[in-house]
Amino acid sequence: MAKNDVETLFQNESELTTSEKILDAAIDLIAQEGFDAVSIRDIAKTVGIRESSIYNHFKSKDEILDTIIDYFTVELARASALPAGIEGRLEEVGIEKYMEIGSNAFMERIMDPRVSKIWRVLSIELYHNKKIKDFFIQTMLNAPLDAWEQIFGKMIDKKLVKSYDPRMLAREFFSFGIYLYFVQFFLKYDENSRSFDDAALKELDDHIKFFIEAVRA
Amino acid sequence: MAKNDVETLFQNESELTTSEKILDAAIDLIAQEGFDAVSIRDIAKTVGIRESSIYNHFKSKDEILDTIIDYFTVELARASALPAGIEGRLEEVGIEKYMEIGSNAFMERIMDPRVSKIWRVLSIELYHNKKIKDFFIQTMLNAPLDAWEQIFGKMIDKKLVKSYDPRMLAREFFSFGIYLYFVQFFLKYDENSRSFDDAALKELDDHIKFFIEAVRA
DNA sequence: GTCTATAAGTGGATAGAC
């Protein structure tokens, strides 16, 4: 990586605008200490400018957080979507492969070291930021549950899966993702381990195998 | 409840010491806004004394939080312990009853409206307080996983349960509790709904039924 | 677009009278 601490989340490090540098620094600091504990001075010092200069790019401290939230909730929302093209190919690929592809698509976005710091920021601010809370409820909870409910409904129709309540199956399957997320971003997070480790991937693999064995018709 | 907003967490409301009033007020305010956002002045105003008087009872703001953490982590740690007496009665009570009793013991502590505010405080401060983080890893994660691993090991020995890896079974069973906790205290928490609602209990019930059907030998 | 200087407010904490 480069000479400074801040791993950039934007494309070309050499051509970063000051606004992008500010956002990078803010993300880095907030991920470590939380939004309240980070001051405009801290951010300015990390970027290498005076605090008053920050206000040429953002009109308030809150606007910095809002920009981070708006920029990345859109980006991260794609994580819960299933990969395009797999939709109609249920019989072709089989249950195992189907669930594996769906899970991996989800996990890869969360594992990505480029965005794991953002996940940490959103996790930290979740408790008192309505925008983040709504994002989580919608994107991390309801959307995946709805998607998996539909998928399990179809699997039941095709007699690939026992006729359980599809919503219950969606919860049984997806709740494990929330568990892994919580353990990773609340209990095990530190600045050095920014991505899911192999143990978590093994646990997910075990979960998929156990679940499939439990529901296969 | 009484004439003021603060539901006391201590025994006799009429005989609360000032220290206890301060802790109650602090818990109430922190559960709503987080520790950083609550000032000594806020706490003093809620109690009805001047901020300087706070320092006759606690030597710093941090000591207030520490007292809350120390007092309740001990209390809450009991939540993850299985009820005494059930230990050796596995054959007698059967798998369903055994798991139901274990789960209920855990859930009742979390549901208790008296302590759910404390759970919220601990959840909010989890990300930057090592003491709380250690408590969670030990009491909310490792201890329950160890306990259930042992139990499932015994169930497998007695051929009550298929011979899966007991640690994997512990994760499959207990991760749903983490999911329910996360949804409750991070996504759905607000001052009015302080306890788990019936939907969560129904979801837990579904989970237990699904799990038993999946593992029964 | 960055700087210096400063405003205006809030925070935790202490001294000393009662």
Add this chain to the structure above:
DNA sequence: GTCTATCCACTTATAGAC
């Protein structure tokens, strides 16, 4: 054990020179 008064470090944010 509570009060008034005060300290001072730190915060966000603005004004205006360069």
